[in-house]
Amino acid sequence: MNYQTDVCIIGAGPGGALLAYLLAKQNISTILIERSDELGKEFRGEHLNEDGEMILKKHHIFEEIESLGLLRMSRVEYWKDGHVFKTIESELGHAGIHVPQQHLLQSINNQASIHLSYKLMLGTKVTELMQNEKGQYTGIKAQQKGRGEIIVESKIIIGADGRYSTVRKLAHIKNNIHNHGYDLLWAKIPAPANWEPSIKFSLVKQQQVALFSQAKGFVQIGWNIEKGSYPALRKQSFRPFIQRLIDAFPSLNLSIESFITSWSDFTLLSVQSSISEVWSKHHLLLLGDAAHTMTPAGAFGLNESLKDADLLSDLLHQVFYQNKKISETLRQFEQKRKPELITLERIQFQREKEFSSHFISS
Incomplete structure (x- = not known):
């Protein structure tokens, strides 16, 4: 079976799901492909910082998540010999918010499903990237449970399929891995x-x-x-x-x-960070962990994928409504976000290095 769409997103994690919703809301036809049979499988990094919270509130998703259930943590504590010896209270009123992945993705999908320009395909495994004679990526081939092979023709392909990204491998994009x-x-x-x-x-x-x-x-x-x-x-x-x-x-x-x-x-x-050598290539773009895997230090991963989706949805609006060139726009996204993620990776290394200093008596 063949499908045609403006944007094909592979990976229905937080970044991919949010991007699909934001594009569909702009009437940009979007197909979201997920290998698993359901949304919201268990995920380790489920903590929002102020950036992630702001984005979800900006797009009116936070309220529904809150109704399904989340948890604000009151403070950060440092413990030694079985007792707390240092406490840090946040000026935000909380030190982080736990949001179950299932609640986050359910809320995004509920709002995305209202739009006719949105289609979610579960149980679908990408097997091949298609290219035209110019080398531009024009779609994907995939195996869908119960249907066999499907083809999705797309003007833009987004690989949001995690740290072990299939899209990144199929596009032969080098991933620079750093051991912590x-x-x-x-x-x-x-x-x-x-x-x-x-x-x-x-x-x-x-x-x-x-x-x-x-x-x-x-x-x-x-x-x-x-x-x-x-x-x-x-x-x-x-x-x-x-x-x-x-x-x-x-x-x-x-x-x-x-x-x-x-x-x-x-x-x-297995803890590692990585930043892919390139994020954009011939009408294909990597997003979230596929482009920049973070370590657990600082709980940046989820929030950075939401920031990716927020920025990219604005840039892609220029492609489909202002006739901006696809390649130029995808490079603009990479040029904006990549330096920020390189800086964050340095911050993670520094936090890990300095962690033990919190337990030295003054």
Whole structure:
């Protein structure tokens, strides 16, 4: 089956979904393609900062997300020897907002679906990029569950399909990967009674442990470990390892004992940052993690993908309503955003380097 559209977006994560909505709202025909069978599969980075919050409010999406459920964290705390010793209160009234990915994407899709110029294709895996005789990308071939091969002809292709982007690989765009020296163990446990929403940090064996309060009464644990050390770590006794977490945050004792009982209760995230060598190429553009993968430090990833979508929707309006050239516009996006992301990557390296200084007595 063949489809034709102005813009084909691959990847229905926050950046891709928001861009699809903002384009459809401008009556720019948009097809949003997602490999998974449903929106909102579990995602680790679900925290909004002031930039992400502002964009969602600007486009009148925040209110619906709030009705579905989100959580404002009251402050940032630094813990040592099982006690809080430093607290930072935010001037914004919160230190971050946890927004479940499912609530975010559901809210965006609900508003996008109102527009006839929007089409969402789930269960669809891109297999090939199509090009014309000039080398310009003109569409994609994909396998759709229950339908077989489909073709989408498009004036612009957006790869918003994450850190392991298929679009980036098919377009032969080099991805420059930077090692930060650590990996991350994730776990999620129920919050104990009377748990006050906050971000909590501790230093355990010279490695960062972070607790993020989540909507619906959960606490997300992020525990830094030395890069590549997890296979050797799993061969060690689990009990002494988990006791360090209990010692760092004693109020989580019962929840940890009940819900983290073996190594399998952790999920390993290989931590790296990357910035693709080019973001735009022959009417194709990379967006979000496909162009610039961030580490968890500072929780920038989600918010930067929303900023990408916000800016790009304005620029593409000029293409379809002011006859601005596609290649020029996509390069303009890259020239605007790329320096900002390079700076953010430096900030992440600096924050990671300086983290232990918070625990030095003055």
